[in-house]
Amino acid sequence: MKILILGSGGREHALAWKLAQSPQVDSLIIAPGNAGTAEFGRNVPVDLTDLEAVVALATAERPDLTLVGPASLFVAGIVDRFTQLGLQVVGPERRVSGLFASRGQAKTFMERHHVPTSPFKIVQSAEEAVQVIIPLLPSAGVILKIDDQHGPGSVCVPDSIDDAQDFLKAAFAQGATRLVVETRMRGRELGIPLLTDGDSWLMLPWVRRLTRLRDGDKGALTEGTGAYAPAGRRDEDADTILRDVIIPIVTGLQAEGLGYRGFMQINLMFTLAGPQVLSLHPTLGPIETQVMMPVISDDLVRFLDVTMAGRLDEVELTEPDQLALGVHLATPGYPSLIEPTPVTGLEALAARSDTLLFYDTLAPDGAGDWQAAGRALTRVGLALTRLEAKTVAYDGLDAVRMGDQSPVFRTDVGHIP
Structure with a gap:
């Protein structure tokens, strides 16, 4: 079996390390890869922002399965293009990816399907945002998120109205058209990664991730400064997340005709009111993958095979022993x-x-x-x-x-x- 991994970071290194252990894998291609992935497969230089170059690579290599690191490739339509070539990609089609590319769309989807999430308001100007922020900031606090951008620089947790206005000014000056203003929640943040074939789901080891630069959760937001897995999973918590979060998301996708086969990461916070979803992602988080793959003892390729075949209910995850x-x-x-x-x-x-x-x-x-x-x-x-x-x-x-x-x-x- 030939597998193509698209990406060049630690996530892709961890995936290559894990997939290379499968007896089903004959050949691994990592594009563009890095110095670590070269140990487990063949690195191929490619510009991942150039979809035509990626399609040309796939046309030449004809992989049996492709795993995507950067979520932007889903928005660009990589699944649709590869499907036209008769190639399988783990992840959502372009029409589904908007749900993950737009924070506003994700929040309204969760609202429609009664998935617990923080109160929010979508705004289209700094002035409108300030009117929402002023009554919330002294009490609960707020989080500001640029709607269609992701990464540390697209989020602000202001301590004052001046902090908020500085972020708003910069965001709209740089071309942002919409922001999501959320009521800030407090609690224990966890990543809940899973595989779904559109009907069934398989929860992977939960991850506790840190994103702040400095000790004590201070400093700038980053893509991740540390993590561990599995993170404290109690049966009652798993039952609550399944009932209140995962089932409504999967059935909501079905109800809206949004077929989905692949990874999904649900970042949530355990609050006094129960789990509240912070964000949805069509790929596994970079640092999350690096602590998750080492504790999965099962053959990941087997999981991916049944996911793409719509038979995910045939497998179970072995409980991690480390x-x-x-x-x-x-x-x-x-x-x-x-x-x-x-x-x-x-x-x-x-x-x-x-x-x-x-x-x-x-x-x-x-x-x-x-x-x-x-x-x-x-x-x-x-x-x-x-x-x-x-x-x-x-x-x-x-x-x-x-x-x-x-x-x-x-x-x-x-x-x-």
């Missing part, structure tokens, strides 16, 4: 400053057999050394408990240098359950 905790390392100045930086001391991270390294931008510099720019790599520790996995993951990190400084990483990943 915990994975990942700490992300970035170059000094991240996220505001991203520039190529020499990396040394990596040998200290490779000395343990109970760890994994998944690369983002970490790569050879052509002169026998290593360099990275921005998000560099994730060090994953494996153990029976969260605290043991934390000890393993952090062991040796102090030996790593980026330029003449220590890398940027949090020291409290796994500290908070």
